Amino acid sequence: METKKTILDISDLSISFVQYDRGLQQIDLPVITNLNVKVGEGEIVAVVGSSGSGKSLLAHAILGLLPENANVVGRMEFAGELLTPARILQVRGKEIALVPQSVNYLDPLMKVGPQVRNGSKKPEKIRRQKSLFQKYDLSRETEELFPFELSGGMARRVLLSAAQMHKSRLLIADEPTPGLHLAMAKRAMRDFRAFADEGNGVLLITHDIELALEVADRITVFYAGTTVEEALVTDFSSEKLLRHPYTKALWNALPQNGFRGIEGLQPYVKDMPKGCPFGPRCSNRTDACEGEIPLRQVRGGAVRCILTEEKKEA
Amino acid sequence: MNRTVVFILKSIAKAVSLMIGVSILAFTLVTVSPLDPVRMNVGNTAYNSMSPEKKAELASYWGVDTPPVERYLHWAKEFLHGNMGISLKYNRAVSEIIRQKFLNSMVLMLLAWLLSGVLGFCMGVLAGARRGGLIDKLVQGYSIVLASMPTFWIALVFLMLFAVKLQWFPFGMSVPIGMDPADVTIFDSLRHLILPTITLSVVGVANIALHTREKMIDIMESDYVLYARARGDSEWEIIRRHALRNILIPAITLQFASISEIFGGSVLVEQVFSYPGLGQAAVTAGLGGDVALLLGISVITAVFVFGGNLIANILYGVIDPRIRRGQNGGK
Ligand SMILES: Nc1ncnc2c1ncn2[C@@H]1O[C@H](COP(=O)(O)OP(=O)(O)OP(=O)(O)O)[C@@H](O)[C@H]1O
Ligand SMILES: [Mg+2]
Numbered sequence: 001m002e003t004k005k006t007i008l009d010i011s012d013l014s015i016s017f018v019q020y021d022r023g024l025q026q027i028d029l030p031v032i033t034n035l036n037v038k039v040g041e042g043e044i045v046a047v048v049g050s051s052g053s054g055k056s057l058l059a060h061a062i063l064g065l066l067p068e069n070a071n072v073v074g075r076m077e078f079a080g081e082l083l084t085p086a087r088i089l090q091v092r093g094k095e096i097a098l099v100p101q102s103v104n105y106l107d108p109l110m111k112v113g114p115q116v117r118n119g120s121k122k123p124e125k126i127r128r129q130k131s132l133f134q135k136y137d138l139s140r141e142t143e144e145l146f147p148f149e150l151s152g153g154m155a156r157r158v159l160l161s162a163a164q165m166h167k168s169r170l171l172i173a174d175e176p177t178p179g180l181h182l183a184m185a186k187r188a189m190r191d192f193r194a195f196a197d198e199g200n201g202v203l204l205i206t207h208d209i210e211l212a213l214e215v216a217d218r219i220t221v222f223y224a225g226t227t228v229e230e231a232l233v234t235d236f237s238s239e240k241l242l243r244h245p246y247t248k249a250l251w252n253a254l255p256q257n258g259f260r261g262i263e264g265l266q267p268y269v270k271d272m273p274k275g276c277p278f279g280p281r282c283s284n285r286t287d288a289c290e291g292e293i294p295l296r297q298v299r300g301g302a303v304r305c306i307l308t309e310e311k312k313e314a
Numbered sequence: 315m316n317r318t319v320v321f322i323l324k325s326i327a328k329a330v331s332l333m334i335g336v337s338i339l340a341f342t343l344v345t346v347s348p349l350d351p352v353r354m355n356v357g358n359t360a361y362n363s364m365s366p367e368k369k370a371e372l373a374s375y376w377g378v379d380t381p382p383v384e385r386y387l388h389w390a391k392e393f394l395h396g397n398m399g400i401s402l403k404y405n406r407a408v409s410e411i412i413r414q415k416f417l418n419s420m421v422l423m424l425l426a427w428l429l430s431g432v433l434g435f436c437m438g439v440l441a442g443a444r445r446g447g448l449i450d451k452l453v454q455g456y457s458i459v460l461a462s463m464p465t466f467w468i469a470l471v472f473l474m475l476f477a478v479k480l481q482w483f484p485f486g487m488s489v490p491i492g493m494d495p496a497d498v499t500i501f502d503s504l505r506h507l508i509l510p511t512i513t514l515s516v517v518g519v520a521n522i523a524l525h526t527r528e529k530m531i532d533i534m535e536s537d538y539v540l541y542a543r544a545r546g547d548s549e550w551e552i553i554r555r556h557a558l559r560n561i562l563i564p565a566i567t568l569q570f571a572s573i574s575e576i577f578g579g580s581v582l583v584e585q586v587f588s589y590p591g592l593g594q595a596a597v598t599a600g601l602g603g604d605v606a607l608l609l610g611i612s613v614i615t616a617v618f619v620f621g622g623n624l625i626a627n628i629l630y631g632v633i634d635p636r637i638r639r640g641q642n643g644g645k
Contacts, residue, residue, distance in 0.1 A: 067535070092543070093545040093547070094546055100537070100540075109559045110556065110559060
């Protein structure tokens with residue numbers, strides 16, 4: 001099934017922030033380490049992970065939006081080409097579209113119609129914007145409103161419209177559904193599906209696993225700034241098909257599987273444990289877990305755990 | 315529309331009540347000061363040789379025997395009718411002196427205000443748009459050096475350098491010394507105006523540039539600029555479409571708030587350049603214990619400062635959609 005071309009290929013991405021600790025001590029705060037994500041043509045890949053696991057940073061890194069004190073290492077490829085800073089400037093807003101995480105990303109002093117059109121007054125842009133607004137049940141008057149005059153759901157739909165103004169190849173949607181009614185969220189997901197089916201890719205960032213399971217083809221699980229598992233959606237039909245103990249914990253926490261949560265919290269970047277970041281919360285932990293943990297290809301997916309067995313678990 | 319009207323009326327009411335407060339404060343400060351307004355107004359020698367009727371008349375103008383509240387009301391009423399008393403130092407009606415000095419100062423202050431506002435705004439925007447760039451370093455260096463130098467000192471240096479040493483400009487006064495007022499041309503007046511104006515602006519620019527730069531940096535780091543970048547806008551498009559729009563409101567506040575600084579600066583600059591304006595008159599009045607003139611100048615200055623804030627507020631109501639259309643209207 002991996003014969004399709006890859007649109008986005010992120011490998012071993014690490015991001016750290018240069019910060020001044022107490023006094024003039026300069027420290028390098030690693031927030032993302034060895035992150036891997038891949039999106040193929042026609043695919044919706046969901047990135048799930050709890051708050052602070054580095055999902056938005058990934059999106060910002062792809063689009064070159066990180067602040068100046070960020071250090072980025074690793075390899076990012078888009079449509080077979082290396083995503084260099086110069087290349088990013090060419091593709092962002094054109095071949096790569098973003099639905100930002102918060103409705104505060106709208107300029108508070110610009111009416112939303114012109115804002116969605118990037119200030120353009122070209123008839124074809126106006127037509128496109130109007131038809132998108134209509135599709136998302138935004139009334140005609142909406143384009144004359146300022147962001148503060150919109151409800152959360154309306155602003156969300158404005159952001160969804162803005163991401164579809166161009167013909168792009170990759171859509172990065174960072175939590176696109178909060179505040180939307182179920183019907184509207186479903187419509188957005190259908191639109192993502194249709195967009196992917198045209199041979200494009202969608203990177204759907206969310207911490208709503210149920211939503212991810214409904215629309216995505218593959219799921220990438222982040223934990224404390226790294227990829228712990230890449231799984232097919234179908235792997236989530238049974239706990240046994242999953243590869244990483246954290247993914248299994250997520251699975252167990254789903255309502256249909258008994259809502260069973262696990263103890264503990266995701267570690268904060270400043271006191272990361274040695275070796276596996278999930279170690280302190282893992283019931284199968286061994287001494288070897290404190291060593292280097294590579295990302296391994298296992299059963300058609302990938303896992304960053306030394307204990308996962310190659311064969312189907314008993 | 316209604317919203318704007320209500321907002322403007324509220325702003326006016328606020329400005330008027332502030333004005334009343336300031337006039338009470340100024341009046342109280344002047345009357346509780348150890349200066350006897352009657353004596354100060356006519357001078358000790360004159361007072362001692364004055365007829366009792368004249369003394370009584372003056373005492374009643376200054377209301378020496380009436381309770382403070384009544385005295386204030388009396389004074390305020392007279393003031394509003396244009397009777398601000400007689401200046402001790404100039405021996406003329408205070409209103410007349412203020413009018414004359416004010417005209418001189420007005421040109422100086424208005425020019426300096428516009429010059430420093432426009433230049434400071436442009437410098438701040440350019441510096442903040444590219445934080446850490448060459449322009450930013452130059453603007454920051456200039457502003458920090460100038461903001462840390464006392465105004466009167468800069469005025470002295472300019473006077474010595476450009477007027478005394480290089481002799482590009484006359485050194486002080488508003489007209490050539492000893493010239494018949496009838497012969498003074500507009501060019502003479504302008505020549506005398508240039509150096510004080512530049513001095514006043516050079517200082518004002520620093521402050522406005524630094525504040526504008528701060529705002530600009532905040533804007534360039536804001537989420538909406540980040541989103542605009544994500545959507546492929548170039549830096550220039552971002553400045554034009556988002557930054558200028560958002561910096562306009564703080565810039566207007568800053569510009570109108572700087573009126574008080576221009577007034578303050580003009581006191582020092584006029585003193586150094588012997589420029590016969592309101593600032594100089596204020597110094598003369600203060601040092602000479604000219605109560606009537608001092609009070610008059612304080613109140614008129616306050617009118618301008620509050621007037622400036624009022625205009626800024628009203629402009630907000632017109633420009634900022636969050637005020638114009640209400641924070642939770644629409645939908
Ligand atoms: N500019 C920065 N400087 C230092 N640390 C940062 C910076 N930006 C983000 N971080 C840290 O990086 C980590 C990942 O942040 P990120 O915003 O990517 O999380 P997220 O997975 O999107 O979370 P959420 O679900 O809440 O949106 C967090 O711990 C955050 O504190
Ligand atoms: Mg996020």
